[in-house]
Amino acid sequence: MLLPPLALAIFSSHLSAQESLTEQVLVTATRVETNAGSMPLAWSVVDEEALNLVGHVHINEIMQQVPGAWITRGNGQESLTSLRSPTLTGAGSCGAFFVASDGISLRAPGFCNVNQLFEANAEQAGRIEVIKGPATALYGSNAMHGVINILSVPATDEVDHNIAVEGGPYDFYRAKYRYSNTVGAHGISLRANGTSDDGYKDDSGYDQQKMTLRHEYNADDLKVRSVLNLSNLNQETAGFIKDYQAYKDEDVKDSNPNPEAYRDAKSLMLYSRIDFTLNDSNELSITPYLRDNEMEFLQHFLPWKSVEENGHTSLGLRTTLYTTGESVQWAEEKGIPVVHYSIRVGINPPAATDI
Template identity: 50%
Template sequence: MITRQISPLALAICLLPSAGFAAKSDTELTQEVVSVTANRIEKQLKEQSLAISIIDKQDIDNLGHTHISEILSQTPGVWVSRGNGQEHLTAIRSAVLTGTGSCGAFYFAEDGIPLRAPGFCNVNALFDVNAEQAERIEVIRGPGTAVHGSNALNGVINVISAAPSSEPETHLSIEGGPNDYGRIKFSHSDTAGKHGYRISAQGNHDGGYKDDSGFDQQKFNFRHDYHGDIWEIQSLLSASNLNQETAGYLIGQDAYKDSSRKRENPNPEAYRNSQSVRFYSRFEREGDKDSRFVVTPYARYTEMAFLQHFLPGTPLEENGERSVGVQTAFYQNYSDNTTLYNGFDMEVTSAYLEQSQARPSFASFPTGQHYDYHVDALYAAWFIGGDWQAAKSTKINFGARYDLQFYDYQNNMISGNTAANGSACAPNGCRYARPSDDKEHFKNGSFNLGIIQSISANTDLIANASHGFRAPQAAELYRLQAQQLNADLDEESLNSVEVGFRGIWPALNYRVALYWMQKDDVIIQDSDRRNINDGKTLDRGIEADFNWQLSPSLQWQLQGSYSKHQYGNDALAPEGNELDTAPRQLASTRLRWQPFSSTTLEFEVQYQGEYFLEGNNLYRYPGHTLGKIRWRQQLNEQVYTVLRINNIADIDYAERADYAFGNYRYFVGEPRAAFIELGIDF
């Protein structure tokens, strides 16, 4: 029998109400906070019923994250699980989702443009975006709105690029840490007349805590804003490059606690190389009679090659995509009480995937090419939505969307369940199967409905109901295994209901909400290694986000969630069992003290509860609590220094744990680590 204990920190967080925006002072708490993720144009956060969290620039700069998981832990109900190097898996009101198309449950975007094409998700896509130099990060928990569509199933993470400054500014910082870690960040911005621009660039090197690991990564943004008499045009060119030596799982029960084994790398040959380039121009103009029109053409390029150390035979995968698309939206204020919007989105993608094994054939894993296919895809969608002030104290948000996804698949190898040369794999056939050329199409609708009922000048009752979906990803349709040569898949769907309260006072913000979600037709791999729609999951939880300015110099933030994620049928595990890698409790608290105008001290504690490692709930990871300290000192008007210490108690923990193939497997958490940054503002 397995017993569970809720930590005092997690219990306190679940019982206290809270807010999704950071306070800096009594006056700043009363300023209007805006978000663009839910509607593509700026709207005050208090006018939106969705569970939206805003991580602002001050928090991004203070935290100085070296991995996207560190900054997203600031939001309740979100866990971005760190793999090795810059790799990650995501959970938003869910278990950590794994598998070929699991990333299709999340909408990862930069300035509202998806980082990958619909149908071609990548679990690690967030390492492409320059979140370290962003203006802010917006997170929607639960299904997205009418402007998102497919892939906005469990949530949305939108990184907002930094805008040009009104006056010339230049920033340079250098940073160093353990394991030969080094980073340099540079930005320059200016505005002249109607034109403004900002260059943001960074490069970092990490020698790696594990043996034969580490990475080099570079990111670059160039943003140009034009404010004309008729049109406003915002353009962004972004690029990234990653060269990573990847470390695999550490094998063995509690191996992450063994100091003599922590640096072991069972896969010293593994690596990941990834490049991406994205560009968009957003054209926006005000029309007559309180109308606004927005059109955004964009283009995307990605290339990736990595050795799959987690698969037998460690095959090499190479994939890439080239996409062009356009987003449109038209907004009209029909009265003081009603605003409607509608639009049309379209995207064309050309993508490929190749997989090959250099090792000699063994069992069902043949040497040589496993997959070599090309997919042309067309995505189109139409949406409508709006805001209605139904009464003085009642506001309603609503939207609906209809999506179409077309795939044209071409197999460049011999079709069937054989080796590349057509020979059979004895005795049970080859692991990998290649369908013949095929065409598929999917169509589905989504909707969202939210109500904001003002109870008092400072308190609102909020409620949301939504239906989301995702089309099968191309890899789920065409990257088949064993004897399956045709994946007859339907869309996954999710129904969600949420109700809660939020409050805004001069020194206190909070939001607390209960949610229920049911996901149907979940795409799973059965015991015969076939991709089928046979899964069902249930997710319930409570989230809280609390922000209190205790005094002009002292701020306290508290956020957390208590949730339960279960199998809704027995397709993968006994019905009612909890999903693996799904902690019931996630929580953090942060105290920010500014004793002097030039000095800021932060103390943060993060808690992660225990979780099961497989569907039968026989094995578990006990959870952990981590402490962090940050000290920022302004030396003069232009120069500052920052000291960041992670895992101050130097505890043994795992970034992620699972149980597979009869073994405990861990990505080992790093011991106490100090990072020092020196920055200059010109």
């Protein structure tokens, strides 16, 4: 029996979708690689291939690949987040979403910022995992509406390096560099980029630099992954145009009512994840981390146009004991399939210690 071409195409795409789902894994939901098909969560993954294909300038462009998610694009690198939720603003926005780099919150609780996504090197990430809707208790109260986890790129087995230069309208220029290699038990992955944009509106634009450096050490019973993330943003912010039907006026739509507005921000995150194999069934993971960020900007959206300065330096520690096993003897005696189980116990303080 021959199937019509259309039926064949539908059947093939269905099989491909099933295979893709079966092979897909998540680390955000449980902090270990888990079959995504078994997760009772609404999740999406943007892999490295999609990130390279889109080559986004703003996080909004790549997050359009995620159903149920919307990142509203502000001027420059500013944004507002929505994950199966209203587009929230101010403290209500950054406090309702858990935004992380390799599972570690970009900022400590109480120090979030609505625009904090620009601190992550999403442009050169290995993948972006998104949980839409309330997430697991692993991430505390800030995961009320969901999680955006930006994962760094692992080291490659062989030398991989590349330099890319881009240019665009309104004096947009960007340079990217990557290097990766593994020698013996040590692997290294470096991603860095710098962007300059004069902006579409008058007296606007930004200069931004980001870097992610990852070192890996792999031995029989010990694995260590250390990652350093740096970012710097110097932005001349354009304000909102309030004139009626201003978009129809060529002289007005690219004007800037607030040429004095600006945003300067810089951030640092450093962590080391140390995994000890205790025995065949138990693995201990210890992750100390350091975060430091500073931001200064003009609140041009307020009548008094005050200058806000915020920042914090914090230390944190995350520990987890993974226990896996199977009820072999009991199952064999009863003649039923072996029962597998997994237990995760750990300590993750809800608030980092301010120093």
